[in-house]
Amino acid sequence: MIESGWVKKFAAFCIRRRIWIVSLLAIATAVLTYFAVNIEVKTVFADMLPSSHPYVKVHERFKDTFGGSNIVTIMVEVEDGDIFQPAVLEKVRTLTLGLRTVSAVNPFQIISLASKKLKEIKSSTDGIETKPLMWPDLPKDQQEIDALRDAVLRNPLVYGSYVSSDLKATLITVDFYDRQVDYKTVFGEINHLVDQVRDDKVKIRIVGDPILYGWVNYFLPETMHLVLATLLLVVALLFLFNRTWRNTLLPLIAGLVSAIWALGVTKLFGIHFEPLVIVVAVLISARAVSHSVQIVNRFDEEVEAIESGHESSETAACRALSDMFRPGMLGVIADAGCMAVVALSPIPLLQKLTVLSVVWVFTLSVSAVVLTPVLLSWGRHPKGFAHPLNVAPILHAFLGLCARIVTSRARYGVLAAAALIFVVSxxxxxxxxxGDANPGSPILWPDSAYNQDSAAINSKFQGVDRMFVVVSGENLGLLKKAEVMDNMNRFQRFMSAQPEIGATLSVADVVPAINRIIHEGNPRYQELGATETINGSLMFLFESVSEPGDLDRYVDNQYKNGAVTLFFRDRQGETIRTAVARIKEFVAKNPLAEGTYQLAGGVIGVMAAVNEIILSGQIEAIALALVVLVLLCTLTYRSSVSGMVFMIPVILSNTITFSVMAWMGIGMNINTVPVAALGIGLGVDYSFYIADRIKEELALGKDALTAITIALHSTGTGVLVTALVLIISVMLWSVSSLRFQAEMAMLMSIWLAVSTLSALLLMPSILYVFQPEFVFGKKDGAMDNGVDASAARALERLDLGVAK
Known part of the structure; x- marks a missing residue:
């Protein structure tokens, strides 16, 4: 891919024109800073929808009628007595009316005891009449309260659905216009409304995606504090390990420049910043620190090898840039290439995140690979240290242990252990x-207010989250046909057998209730009509005494499309897959003579679409990322074997991390997919540096043992230092109030630890045992199995250097 002669000329040009290069980079950074500080940090619901998926098409077509995926559920619960108390009913009414003022609310989708939507239906000698249960006025006395309670108990569409079976809780549901909803705004307005009526006599619980992602924005200040704390910790650790201000500040400059460039360019592309991926962004910036530390360490080596002085700094910087360009750029391109495959997903959020990540990673080629050695060319090798604490002997003791393992027969044990770990993991x-692996939201901790509210509502009612399945046809009046309604009724009973589905609702529940009412409440008549005419008459009776839109939750105004709504108790991936499989099973075994079942809308329908895309695309994405890695290695080292060799630490780190996710109950969802893709690149960066240094030492005439030993003690120092800095810094995020951030930080730490050990133990062992030609060239003689004298002398020189 890159000829060494070309690289040397490029390095010489960068050092020779360093004033121009730094000036241009400074101007570009200043301009991009303006855009970077103005980037929007928000969650956009539309970005989470794979618009090409058939479920999402159904959702988009019918969401304004049958309910979208941004429904917010509010539960008002009392501890003493029941909800039929004047003070409690007043709170329900206040909340219901107040919701009309919330931004982006769909006023026709506010449903509660105090809304027009919930009604009592009565029959008399004059016909059928309906009236809202508690609208527009509250009950005036105890007699009216008792009448309200009786009306609720008689109404199967309210009792159990909007009033709990123990009468201690009632629900208010509200939907929003998806394209207009802003989670931060809705979260603030609803909580402000709830705070006005909350007291010690009632508990008010709130769930729904606008509330969930509102909590993410609520914790944004804490997240920014963690970013600042991480930065300070990186500074402290770099200062501890490097012992000089120059070697501490230059990597930080590289990380800062890469962040400014990435955010600025992303703003120019019109892409907002998703708050959940901040931990990924921090890690990518940390990669700039990692590459920069490698170059700084190599610069120090070069300075030691030549005379001191102004000219020597320029020469050392040129050599450092030339020697580290290939592994540095290969690492950058590998990271970017592995992230780029995520863009193949039809989910806009992942596509935009991919643009941000790829741009961010590519900025490392400027901020770390080029800018760091150019700035070093003005410096001199420090004559002393900024603090007396020297941890280098500890680091080199560990690296010496690695060298002894790799250069002895223990290397076969390393290969065997890696093979065993790979198989088991x-x-x-x-x-x-x-999908989600546990009840509640995986974004927040189980003891969070949101997950506690979700569990409480699910324990009182039939299920918070909804999926609607549409029965659709071309003919008017399809939903009046007896065979269609009977099929829907059987479908509801079939789906209700799944324990995670608390209830179902459709027009097939409304018609029997009307039939019973007109027969003076006789339970014998709570059944569907035998013919289309009877069902049509019953629906007409209901509509004639109702307001326009009362049947919209069940059917459209032409009776061509109707919805069966399923209420789910959790969002776990297995629950959703089971439900979808059961729907398809019923449809296959019970086909409609007219019309079809269309999957699926609502929040569960959308999640089903996302999970299906992830399930079908995850293996493909990993395989494609590995192909990208193999191609890059093949082009760089002009050997197809190189790609296979570098795949080993990547596959090992992936299997270990995925097994840890399975063990800890972390699901593969829309938030964790980008982390998995980035992990493929992370799993190989360090190995590039070690292998390239071994190749370089062999090219200088060193034998294999000496080359490996020198590589581990020189380049290995940079690998170990950056790994420790990143692992310790990333683990700081374990205290985050967002469970997702804490778990992703833990996974990243595991990924970094595995890739570090792979680079220091596994990769040298593989290279030493198999002696691939892309590193060793063509060899004639056999290798010695022990540590030879030259290796010992190399260790001695390195130890003397550490002592200094």
């Missing part, structure tokens, strides 16, 4: 679940 990784 690979088998366990098959337990990884696609």
């Amino acid at each position: 690979g088998l366990y990784a098959f337990k990884l679940k696609v």
